Amino acid sequence: MASSPPLHLPLLLLLLPILLLFSGAAPTASSSHLLYNEKLTHLHFFFHEIYGGPNASTITVVNPPNTTSYTALGSIGVGENYLREGAELGSKLLGRAHELAVAASLGTPTAYLSLFNFFFTAGEYNGSSISIFGRAVLTEVMDRAIIGGSGKFRMARGYTLSKLVNRTVAGDVIFLVVEYDAYIYHMDD
Numbered sequence: 001m002a003s004s005p006p007l008h009l010p011l012l013l014l015l016l017p018i019l020l021l022f023s024g025a026a027p028t029a030s031s032s033h034l035l036y037n038e039k040l041t042h043l044h045f046f047f048h049e050i051y052g053g054p055n056a057s058t059i060t061v062v063n064p065p066n067t068t069s070y071t072a073l074g075s076i077g078v079g080e081n082y083l084r085e086g087a088e089l090g091s092k093l094l095g096r097a098h099e100l101a102v103a104a105s106l107g108t109p110t111a112y113l114s115l116f117n118f119f120f121t122a123g124e125y126n127g128s129s130i131s132i133f134g135r136a137v138l139t140e141v142m143d144r145a146i147i148g149g150s151g152k153f154r155m156a157r158g159y160t161l162s163k164l165v166n167r168t169v170a171g172d173v174i175f176l177v178v179e180y181d182a183y184i185y186h187m188d189d
C-alpha cells in the first residue's frame with residue numbers, strides 16, 4: 001500500500017494568502033484539511049408521531065396496489081411530527097420533524113427508508129436543522145446518518161441512535177414516541 005500523499009499542493013497554494021493574512025506567519029504543513037473549525041454537539045430529545053385520527057401528524061400518501069397497510073412494500077408516509085424534551089404528550093416542544101418514509105421491505109419486520117429534516121424552534125438551536133437519512137425498523141435500535149444541516153448545524157455530518165419507547169393504540173389512532181441521541185459534527189461559529 002502506498003502511504004497517503006502529502007498536503008494537497010493546489011489547495012495549499014490557494015490557502016497560503018489567507019493563512020498569511022490571518023497569522024502573519026508562514027503556515028506549517030500540519031494544518032487541517034478542513035477549511036473551518038468543527039465541533040461535536042450531542043442532543044437528546046423525543047420524537048412524537050400521531051398516526052390516524054383528527055390530530056394525525058403523519059399520513060399515508062401512497063398505498064401499494066390492493067392494500068392500505070402502511071407496512072406493505074411501497075406505502076409512503078409524509079409527516080410533520082414533534083420534537084419534544086420528554087416522552088410525555090405535553091412535554092416542551094423543541095422543534096418539528098418533517099418526514100418522508102417509504103415501507104421498503106419484502107418481509108417482516110418492516111424496514112422503512114426514512115428521510116427526516118429536524119427543524120429546531122427553541123433555545124440555542126432555534127432556526128437550525130439537521131437532515132437524517134437511513135433504515136428504520138421500529139423494533140430495533142435505529143442507527144441513521146446525519147447527512148447535512150443548516151444554521152448552527154451547517155456542514156453537519158454524524159449519526160443518530162434512536163429507539164421506540166412508547167407505542168399506544170387507541171381505536172384508529174397510534175401514538176409513537178421515539179427517543180433520540182444525535183451526535184453532530186458541524187461548523188463551529
Ligand SMILES: *[C@@H]1O[C@H](CO)[C@@H](O)[C@H](O)[C@H]1NC(C)=O
Nearest residue numbers: 050052053054055056170173
Ligand atoms: C386533538 O387535539 C385537540 C387539541 O389539542 C384535543 O382537544 C383533542 O382531544 C385531540 N383529539 C384526539 C382524538 O386526540
Ligand SMILES: *[C@@H]1O[C@H](CO)[C@@H](O)[C@H](O)[C@H]1NC(C)=O
Nearest residue numbers: 063064065066067072073074
Ligand atoms: C389486485 O387485485 C386484483 C383483483 O383481485 C388482481 O387482479 C390484481 O392482480 C391484484 N394486483 C396486485 C398487484 O396484487
Ligand SMILES: *[C@@H]1O[C@H](CO)[C@@H](O)[C@H](O)[C@H]1NC(C)=O
Nearest residue numbers: 120121122123124125126127
Ligand atoms: C425562534 O426564532 C424565531 C425567528 O427568529 C422567533 O420568532 C421565535 O420567537 C424564536 N423562538 C424562541 C422560543 O426563541
Ligand SMILES: *[C@@H]1O[C@H](CO)[C@@H](O)[C@H](O)[C@H]1NC(C)=O
Nearest residue numbers: 087088089165166167168175
Ligand atoms: C405512553 O403514552 C400514553 C399516551 O400519552 C401514556 O398514557 C402512557 O403513560 C405512556 N406510556 C409510557 C410507558 O410512557
